[in-house]
Amino acid sequence: MRIYNCHTHIFTLEDTPEGFLKYGLGFLPDWVLELLKRLVLKKWMARLALKLLRKPYAVKGLSFHLVGLLSTSSQVFRNLQKFYPPGSRFVVLPLNFAHVGLGDLKVPYAQQLDELIQVKRSFPNDCLLFVHIDPREDTNENNRKFIEKYLERGFSGIKMYTPLGYYPFDPRLEEVYRLAEEKAVPIVSHCSQGGIFYAGKELPKSFLRPQSFNPQAGGKYEFEAAKNEVFCDHFVHPERYIDVLEKFPKLKLCFAHFGWDTIEHRRKRIYHRKELYEGVKKLLLDERYPNLYADISYSLFDKKFSKQLKADFEANPALQDKVVFGTDYFMTLQEKLTESQLYEGFRADVGEAIFTKLAYENPKRFLTSAYYRAS
C-alpha cells in the first residue's frame, strides 16, 4: 500500500516575514527583538534554547526555526522522505506570510513556489504541491488566474490558511472556489484554533464586519474585537464555510487538523474545543456536501485523540471515508516525536484496515482532480 501524507510543510525560515519573533514577544522593544532574532538564528543557540525551554509556544517556534535554519526546502523534503517507505507521497503545503502583519517577507512568495517546483523536479511523483491562496493578494478574477496558472503547471491543489487574516467566504475567493468545484481540485484549509495568526498592530475593520460572497439569509457578520491571537479563532470556525458550501456544494474541501480542538489548549480561546470538533464532524457527515474531508495532521500525536477517533469511526462508519492521513511535518517536532514515531504510532493505534483507508483510499479520492490522478 502506498502511503499518502496529506499535510506536510517544507518551507524554511527564508520564507517567513522579517518580524516573525513578534509572535508572543510583541511586547518587547524592536531592538531587543532584533537582538533575539540574531541569537535565535544561530543554530547552536536554537538547539540549546530548545533543550532548556519548557514553554510549548516557544518550543513550537524554535522547532520550526531550527528546521528552517538547518535546511533548504529540498533538504527538508528529503529528510521527510526518510521516515516513510519508498514510494510514499506527500502533499506539500506552502504558506504566503505576506499579509500576516509582521513586515516584509525575506523572499517573495513566488520564490517559495519556485523552490517547491525545484523539489518536485527532483521528486515529480512523490511531491504533490499545493498553492496557498490569500485573497488579499489580488482581485477575485486574478486570484483565480493565479491558481489556474499553478494548477496547469502541475500543482495538485489549493491551500488556505484563514487565521492569517481572511474568512473562507471572502468575495475575492469566489472564483477560486468555482474553479476548484468545476475541476474537482482539492482544497486544504487550516481549521483549528492556535497556530500562526494575523499579528498586525490593529485588527482591520473588515475583520469585524466582513462581507460574504454568499451571505446566509439575513446574515450579516459582526464580531467583537479581541486580542489578535484569540480573534483569529473566528476565521477557523466550521460555520464560516456554510456560505461557501451552499454555493459550491460539490467543493472538495479538507478541514485540516481535525481533532486538534479536542486537545486541551494552553490559552483561552473563543470557541469551545468540542464545538469545533463536532461542527466539522457534522459537516463531514452532511450528505449535501459529498466532497468534504478532514485531515488528522498534528492531532495524531495525542493518543487520546486516536482513541476518540476510533470510537467515532465505530459510531459513524461513514466518517471513515471522510478522514485522510497527514502529520503536519515539521510542526510536530514540538511534541518531541519523530515523524516515524508519529505515523507508526497512529497506524498501530487505529489498526491496519482504518489506516489503509486514511492513508491510501481516501487520499486517492481526495487528490484526484482534472489536473492530477492519484494512483
Added chain:
Amino acid sequence: MILSPYIDTAISVLFILVLMSLVASFLNETWVDRFNYRGRFLRRMLDDIFSDPINRDFTSLLYRHPLISALYERGKKLPVYIPTHYFSRALVETMADYADNQKIAFEQNPETLEVTPVIQDTPEGLFEKYREAVQGLKHSPLKVLLHSFLMNSKNKSELLKESENWFESYMTQGSYWYKAKMQTRLFIVSFFLVIFTQFDIIITTQQIFNNDILREKISNAAVLFSQENKSLSSVDAQSAKEIIEALNQDIKLPIGWDTQPFQWRNIFGWILSAVLISFGAPFWFDLLGKIVNVRKISSAPSNSKA
C-alpha cells in the same frame, strides 16, 4: 640640543601609537574574521542590488550557484571574495535557470500516471535565456540593471564581459565603503583597548616628557625598531606584544591601571587615544620613520662637534 626632548617625546609617543595600533588592528582582524564580517558585507552589497522584493531574491539564488557556493569556507562561512568571472557566469546562468524554472510544468502520463517535468518553449542558448528571464521580470531597478547589460551586448561573451565590468566597478566602490566601515570599527576596538590598558595619550605624553630616563629608553627602542623594520609587513601583533613586554621589563611604561588610576579627564584622553590609534599602524609607522630621520639630521652636527 634644545629640540631633543620634544623630538624624543614625539618619537616615543609615535612608537607607542604604532604598537597600540598594531594590537588594535590584530583585535579588529580577529573580530572581523571570527564573525565573517567581510563575507557578510559582500553579501549585503549584493543583496542591495539583487534582492528584488518585486521579483525574486536573486542573491540567494546566486549564492546557491555551484561556482559561488563552492567558495563557502568549510561549506558554512560566506565567501569573502568572488572572482569577477565567477560572478558573471553565475549571474547569467542563474538568470537562465530562472527562465527555465518559469517554464517548467509537470505532465502526467494518462496510462502509467507517471509524472515528469517538462520545460516548455524556452529558447536555446544562455544569452537568449538570459534575455527571456530579464524580459519576464516586473519593472524594478534590478530589471533596469540587468537590461542594461543586454543593451550593450550581442552575444554571451559580450554579456559576460558587461556584467564582469559592472561587478568590478561595484566591488571597487564597495572596497571604499568597506574601508569606511572598518575605520569606525577600528575606532570602537581602539576605544575598548585604551580603556582596558588605561592608555591616555595626554598623560602618557606628559609622563614621557617629564621623565628623562623613560624618554631616552623608549625613544632608543623606537629608533632601533624603525631602523630594523623597513616596513610594517614584518611586524605583527605578536611582535608588538613582545616589544611592549621587553620594554616593560626594562622600564615601566606609562600605561596600565596600576600606574594610572582613573581620573575624569581620562575620558577625553581615551577618546583622543582611540581616534589616533584608529588611524592605523602604517600611518604612525610612516610618521615615526620621518621623525627618526629628523632626529638623525638634527643630531648629526652635534656629533661632528664632539
